[in-house]
Amino acid sequence: MAKLPILIAPDSRLKTKAKPVAAVDDRVRQLADDMLETMYAAPGIGLAAPQIGVLERIIVIDVAGKDEPPAPLRLINPEITWASEDLQTAEEGCLSLPEQWAEVVRPAEVKVRYLDETGAPQEMQATGLLATCVQHEIDHLNGVLFVDHISALRRNMILRKVQKWKKDHAS
Numbered sequence: 224m225a226k227l228p229i230l231i232a233p234d235s236r237l238k239t240k241a242k243p244v245a246a247v248d249d250r251v252r253q254l255a256d257d258m259l260e261t262m263y264a265a266p267g268i269g270l271a272a273p274q275i276g277v278l279e280r281i282i283v284i285d286v287a288g289k290d291e292p293p294a295p296l297r298l299i300n301p302e303i304t305w306a307s308e309d310l311q312t313a314e315e316g317c318l319s320l321p322e323q324w325a326e327v328v329r330p331a332e333v334k335v336r337y338l339d340e341t342g343a344p345q346e347m348q349a350t351g352l353l354a355t356c357v358q359h360e361i362d363h364l365n366g367v368l369f370v371d372h373i374s375a376l377r378r379n380m381i382l383r384k385v386q387k388w389k390k391d392h393a394s
């Protein structure tokens with residue numbers, strides 16, 4: 224396993240649509256494991272491959288609470304097949320926009336089709352934090368950040384703060 228560096232905005236790879244995975248093989252399984260290690264270390268509850276500079280459609284998620292056993296999910300080529308008309312508002316953060324949070328409105332419930340780490344097709348139904356997180360991660364695969372869902376005023380404020388964070392943390 225390996226912990227990988229996470230890209231911080233602005234970075235053109237975070238604005239690029241990722242390509243589908245052609246075959247779920249040992250390379251993809253290793254990448255998903257490395258992404259989970261990177262996500263747990265950050266710490267975070269999700270991570271998409273473009274955030275580590277890999278433009279492939281792979282996301283990992285674990286929304287288990289502090290007092291629950293880990294529940295890692297590896298989703299390859301995830302697709303939203305249904306979204307509720309009901310919306311929910313949730314506070315979102317992003318490992319590529321450090322220390323920034325904003326309220327984002329999204330469908331309250333989604334169905335997602337994906338391949339698991341064996342390459343088998345699966346479908347999940349998600350509500351609550353899992354619904355928020357899986358939509359946030361699939362957005363990353365399409366080059367979309369949570370700030371693209373908020374007002375231009377809030378977005379520009381956040382992007383300016385992240386630019387300062389990046390300058391202050393440059394090595």
Ligand code: K1U
Binds near residue numbers: 269271360
């Ligand atoms: O994709 C990412 O950038 C990861 C992001 C996922 C996410 C969080 C909140 C709502 C929607 C999507 C994060 O994990 S931000 C960090 C975070 O949520 C967290 C940090 C410390 C403790 C617990 C959670």
Ligand code: ZN
Binds near residue numbers: 317318319359
């Ligand atoms: Zn993010």
